[in-house]
Amino acid sequence: MAFRDTKKILSALHQVSRLTMSGLSREELARTVLETVTGALGYDRVALYLIKEGGTTLEGVINVGCQVSVKGLKYDIERDHCVETRVLRTGETIRIRKGVDEPFFTSLDRRRNRALKRHNCVLVPIITERGIVGTMLADRSFSCEEISDEDIEILEIFSNQIGLGVEYRRLHADNRRQIEELIKLQQISRQMSETSNLEKLQQLIVASGVELGGAQAGWLLISPDVGRRLEPVAVFGALPGEYLELDAGDQFWKTLARNQSIFRTVNKVSRREQRRVGLLSLPLLVGKKEQGLLALIYQEGRAPAEINIDLLRVFASQADKAMESLIFNRTLIEDRDFRESILRSSPNAIITLDSSLKITSHNRSSEEIFASLDPDWQGSIFDILDSPPFRRALTQVGSGHQSLAQIEMCQTFTGPCGECRANGGGEKIFSVSVTSLGEEKHSRYRGLLVLVQDQTEKRKSDQEVERMRRLASIGQLAAGIAHEIRNPLTGMNISLDIIRNELTDHPYVGKLVGSVIDEIDRLEKIVSSMLEFSRAGILERSWFNMVELLKDWFPLFHEQAAREQVDTALQVYGTTLPLVYGDQEKIRQVVVNLGLNALDAAREGGSRVELILLPGTLNGAGMKSLDESEPVDQVGERTWLWLKITDNGPGISREIIEKIFDPFFTTKNRGTGLGLSIAHSIIKEHGGRLEVESESGRGTTFAVGLPAGEAQPRYRNVEDVQSNTYN
Numbered sequence: 001m002a003f004r005d006t007k008k009i010l011s012a013l014h015q016v017s018r019l020t021m022s023g024l025s026r027e028e029l030a031r032t033v034l035e036t037v038t039g040a041l042g043y044d045r046v047a048l049y050l051i052k053e054g055g056t057t058l059e060g061v062i063n064v065g066c067q068v069s070v071k072g073l074k075y076d077i078e079r080d081h082c083v084e085t086r087v088l089r090t091g092e093t094i095r096i097r098k099g100v101d102e103p104f105f106t107s108l109d110r111r112r113n114r115a116l117k118r119h120n121c122v123l124v125p126i127i128t129e130r131g132i133v134g135t136m137l138a139d140r141s142f143s144c145e146e147i148s149d150e151d152i153e154i155l156e157i158f159s160n161q162i163g164l165g166v167e168y169r170r171l172h173a174d175n176r177r178q179i180e181e182l183i184k185l186q187q188i189s190r191q192m193s194e195t196s197n198l199e200k201l202q203q204l205i206v207a208s209g210v211e212l213g214g215a216q217a218g219w220l221l222i223s224p225d226v227g228r229r230l231e232p233v234a235v236f237g238a239l240p241g242e243y244l245e246l247d248a249g250d251q252f253w254k255t256l257a258r259n260q261s262i263f264r265t266v267n268k269v270s271r272r273e274q275r276r277v278g279l280l281s282l283p284l285l286v287g288k289k290e291q292g293l294l295a296l297i298y299q300e301g302r303a304p305a306e307i308n309i310d311l312l313r314v315f316a317s318q319a320d321k322a323m324e325s326l327i328f329n330r331t332l333i334e335d336r337d338f339r340e341s342i343l344r345s346s347p348n349a350i351i352t353l354d355s356s357l358k359i360t361s362h363n364r365s366s367e368e369i370f371a372s373l374d375p376d377w378q379g380s381i382f383d384i385l386d387s388p389p390f391r392r393a394l395t396q397v398g399s400g401h402q403s404l405a406q407i408e409m410c411q412t413f414t415g416p417c418g419e420c421r422a423n424g425g426g427e428k429i430f431s432v433s434v435t436s437l438g439e440e441k442h443s444r445y446r447g448l449l450v451l452v453q454d455q456t457e458k459r460k461s462d463q464e465v466e467r468m469r470r471l472a473s474i475g476q477l478a479a480g481i482a483h484e485i486r487n488p489l490t491g492m493n494i495s496l497d498i499i500r501n502e503l504t505d506h507p508y509v510g511k512l513v514g515s516v517i518d519e520i521d522r523l524e525k526i527v528s529s530m531l532e533f534s535r536a537g538i539l540e541r542s543w544f545n546m547v548e549l550l551k552d553w554f555p556l557f558h559e560q561a562a563r564e565q566v567d568t569a570l571q572v573y574g575t576t577l578p579l580v581y582g583d584q585e586k587i588r589q590v591v592v593n594l595g596l597n598a599l600d601a602a603r604e605g606g607s608r609v610e611l612i613l614l615p616g617t618l619n620g621a622g623m624k625s626l627d628e629s630e631p632v633d634q635v636g637e638r639t640w641l642w643l644k645i646t647d648n649g650p651g652i653s654r655e656i657i658e659k660i661f662d663p664f665f666t667t668k669n670r671g672t673g674l675g676l677s678i679a680h681s682i683i684k685e686h687g688g689r690l691e692v693e694s695e696s697g698r699g700t701t702f703a704v705g706l707p708a709g710e711a712q713p714r715y716r717n718v719e720d721v722q723s724n725t726y727n
Contacts, residue, residue: 009154012040016161027062029165034064037138037158041151044142049084050126050134050166051077058084058134065139070116082108087125087135093152094123098141122147124159128167136162181212181311188212188315192322201326202234205319206294210236213280213312215296219243223291230293243295280307282316284323294319349452352437357381357394360447369428369454381450385411385430393434398448405434408455429455463658485523493520539583539685546580546641546706547572549588550613557595566602566609573614578639578709582686587706590679594645594702597675601649601700612644616705618689639709646701652694660692 016033034046045065052059056077060070077085083094086104096102098119105113113119121139125132136159140147188208195201202220210218217237221230232240277297284292294316343350349366351359359378367373370384381394393405412427431453437446500513554570561568580587598609617640652660661680683690687707694700 008040012036013157013161016158017164029169030062030162031064033158033162033165034062037136037155038064041138041154041158042143042145043138043140045139047137047139048126048134048162049073049075049137051088053170058088061134070137080108081106082112083123084135087123088132091125091127091132093125093156095147095152096121096123117141120144120147122152122155124152124156126159126163126166128163128170130167130170133163133166178308178311181308184212185311185315185318189318189322192319193325195322196326198323198326198330199234201322203236205323206234207236209282209294209296209312209315209319212308212315213296214298214307215280216299217242218294218296221293221295230291238297280312282312284316284320292320292323348454349450351381351450351452353381353394353448353450355398355447357398357448366452369452385432385450385452387411390432390434393432394448397434397436400436403436407432427456429459431455490524493517493524496520539586541582542584543579543581544584544587545577546587546613546643546708547577549584550591550611550643553588553591553595554611557592557599561599561602561609564599564603566599566607568609568611570611571613573612577613577615577641580641580686580706580708582706583682586682587686590682590704591643591645593675593679594704598645598647598649598700598702602647603649605650606648606699608648610644610646612646614642614644616640616642618705618707639707641706641708643704643706644701645704646699648699651696651698652692652700653696657692657694661690 016036030048034048037043037046043065045063047063047070048061049058049070050061051057058075058077060073063070075082075085077088083096083105086092087094094102096113096118101110118137118139118141120141121137123135123137126134126136136155138147138155188204191204191208192201195204206218206220209215209220215237218235219232219238219240220234221243222233223230232243235242277299280296280298282294282296284294296312343363346363347365349362349369351362351366354360357380359381362373362377367375372384382391387409389407390409393402393407396402397405408429408431410427410429433451433453435449435451437449496513496517500510500517503510503513550570550572554568558568595609595611602609660676662677680690683704683706689703689705691703691705692700693703
């Protein structure tokens with residue numbers, strides 16, 4: 001029938017057009033449009049069929065005026081042959097008329113026509129920019145009014161409006177989904193950038209890839225070298241080894257990581273089943289060194305149509321950068337920790353300076369060498385280290401005239417300094433190297449590196465080795481000379497004694513002979529000392545108690561000092577001190593010698609001699625004060641004994657201290673100069689240490705350190721401990 005009410009049609013068309021761009025849902029829009037078509041165009045019933053998103057199924061969406069609902073009615077576009085699927089494949093408008101059996105009608109059409117009572121209807125395609133997305137069925141089977149060509153043309157106009165509405169909602173849904181996906185991608189990117197553990201990052205990547213891609217499972221595969229097989233490092237929704245069940249071919253796995261994103265259908269073969277699955281691969285280049293692959297698996301043989309490949313490519317790129325950044329940062333951290341461990345373990349002070357020679361950093365050894373430094377200390381280098389040669393070295397390297405400057409300098413500390421912090425100061429010998437840290441842009445240098453080596457102990461060791469070498473040579477010489485001189489002296493002494501007895505009538509001559517005898521006795525004493533010095537290495541060892549040795553000798557020493565008007569004191573720290581394994585008489589000789597020297601010094605310019613016996617270690621106690629906060633009875637590893645003999649006499653100058661252990665060096669008018677040399681040799685033969693500290697006008701302290709208890713080496717017999725210093 002021809003519509004004469006054009007105004008009504010245009011009004012309905014306008015209403016449908018307005019609804020197309022409204023916010024109604026797809027079902028609400030479809031129902032409203034169908035009701036408008038039914039009312040304005042005079043159809044008994046109208047039904048809408050749309051292709052299911054992402055599939056090949058035509059599904060009934062809604063119907064108006066139909067007694068039999070089409071909602072949920074489905075057709076497979078590829079397998080079901082009927083007028084509904086024919087409209088989708090060909091795009092033609094199909095008319096169903098009463099009594100007309102079209103040649104293209106199938107048995108399915110005939111069954112549906114009878115079931116739905118269709119004998120006067122038309123099916124028109126719904127067309128969008130993507131193509132045909134569905135069909136609309138308009139029916140006048142009850143009113144039996146004819147559907148004219150003009151009716152069909154008008155119906156196609158309304159169908160196009162429905163297509164616009166469907167496309168608009170699809171685009172709106174796509175845009176919203178893309179926004180949601182981008183927001184989700186941004187959140188994932190933030191999570192990846194905040195993850196500091198590589199294993200957790202890899203697990204996050206594969207789980208997020210499965211979620212973004214709408215997959216059922218996924219693997220992150222990494223190959224450390226080009227051409228090697230990819231191995232799983234993270235998995236989600238499956239087992240690590242299941243990817244081996246994908247029959248994709250070896251060449252596929254070898255070349256996949258070098259290609260763009262690939263989707264293909266492969267066989268999945270396992271003991272339980274054999275089926276077709278979809279495999280989507282996203283290549284990665286982890287740090288430009290390792291090959292990687294994100295593999296996503298779909299249960300069906302093809303990926304969902306709504307999958308956003310571009311989004312997954314962006315995600316793969318961000319995942320690649322996140323892993324590269326994490327690996328790079330981890331490498332930097334490992335390098336930093338390695339360098340810091342070197343700095344921490346270095347026994348030398350390592351100090352960096354800026355352009356104004358301010359300290360910018362220093363290692364732990366710097367704080368041990370320079371007690372004024374602490375972890376947060378930043379000041380001028382000259383506050384801890386200064387000398388004219390050092391300043392010249394800084395100037396030469398800082399100005400670029402030299403790349404490296406090395407000097408040796410002596411630094412005197414008035415306050416605590418490393419090992420001398422206990423006694424408030426001391427002198428140290430440093431070997432100092434100054435070098436540039438490299439140049440920056442615009443001709444600015446980054447600063448200077450100062451390397452300080454404490455050579456004090458090494459210098460002492462070198463002096464000790466030299467002294468021992470001289471002592472060995474002198475000892476051998478002294479033994480030979482003493483034997484050759486002693487016999488003639490004895491004969492001379494006997495002869496002169498006889499002559500003096502015969503000259504009783506000549507007292508003056510007898511007196512002169514007596515003076516000669518006294519000088520010969522003095523020579524005999526020197527020769528005896530030389531023999532004693534040459535035999536210093538011969539020890540008869542046994543376990544003895546150092547406390548008993550001191551308590552046995554000290555009363556006699558105290559009585560002698562009292563006659564000289566010198567006060568003495570003996571202090572023993574600890575009640576159960578360890579025993580010493582050595583030659584008790586030789587150690588007594590050392591104690592007597594040092595005690596008498598201290599008594600002479602106190603008599604000259606002081607009034608007191610103090611002896612202190614205390615436990616310690618090889619480097620503990622000695623010249624340092626006893627830490628009274630530590631219980632001395634619980635010595636633990638403190639298996640050395642230290643005897644400190646201190647006087648308040650005139651002291652010894654630094655020039656003389658360096659020579660006091662040399663043989664025949666003495667400051668006494670009638671001394672032999674062998675007492676301290678012999679004492680030093682005895683202590684060395686016992687594996688101990690003899691140290692001295694003195695300052696002019698402030699007294700002297702000698703410290704004898706002996707290994708004791710568990711620190712004492714084991715000997716099988718006396719012959720095993722014969723001297724290896726002198727023959």
